[in-house]
Amino acid sequence: MVDISRTSSLFSVSAGIYDIRSPTATCRRSWLSEAYPFDHVTIWRWVQRYAPVLNQRIRRELRRPNRSWRVDETYLKVAGWAYLYRAVDSAGETIEFMLSPKRDLVAARMLLRLALSAGGPSPRVINV
Numbered sequence: 567m568v569d570i571s572r573t574s575s576l577f578s579v580s581a582g583i584y585d586i587r588s589p590t591a592t593c594r595r596s597w598l599s600e601a602y603p604f605d606h607v608t609i610w611r612w613v614q615r616y617a618p619v620l621n622q623r624i625r626r627e628l629r630r631p632n633r634s635w636r637v638d639e640t641y642l643k644v645a646g647w648a649y650l651y652r653a654v655d656s657a658g659e660t661i662e663f664m665l666s667p668k669r670d671l672v673a674a675r676m677l678l679r680l681a682l683s684a685g686g687p688s689p690r691v692i693n694v
Contacts, residue, residue, distance in 0.1 A: 629659060631655040631657075631659060631684075631687070632655045632656055632657060632687075633687055633688070633690035633691070634655060634656040634691050634693075635654065635689045635691070635692045635693070636653070636655075636692075636693045637651070637653045637654075637674075637677070637681075637692055637693070638651075638652060638694070639651045639652075639674070641669070646667075648666065648667055649666045649667070649668070649669045649673065650663065651663065651664045651666060651673060651677040652664075653678075653681040661684060661686070662677060662680045662681040663677075664676060664680060678692075
């Protein structure tokens with residue numbers, strides 16, 4: 567079993583290391599290296615190891631979506647152009663989203679499959 571209090575402090579340490587953008591960055595960086603004697607790769611490995619556990623625990627606490635959904639798509643410039651597919655309930659809460667390099671039927675079906683497998687109640691209405 568993973569101790570959740572330990573993992574949450576790791577993420578705050580990670581944020582402290584990567585948010586250094588000041589002229590005194592060398593002072594803060596040296597302080598961090600003295601206080602926490604590990605490398606940034608170690609933090610990356612912790613994130614890779616504990617992120618699925620945190621995701622699983624947080625998903626249980628999220629609000630359940632209602633039964634009226636809206637599905638839309640738009641395109642964004644993310645390392646080239648990509649299509650953002652998303653499903654939102656009538657209260658504006660995001661149910662699921664997905665980035666796809668192509669705008670096609672396969673991507674739209676994948677988004678619906680992901681949204682329907684989220685474990686909430688099945689939608690009464692899906693507006694496009």
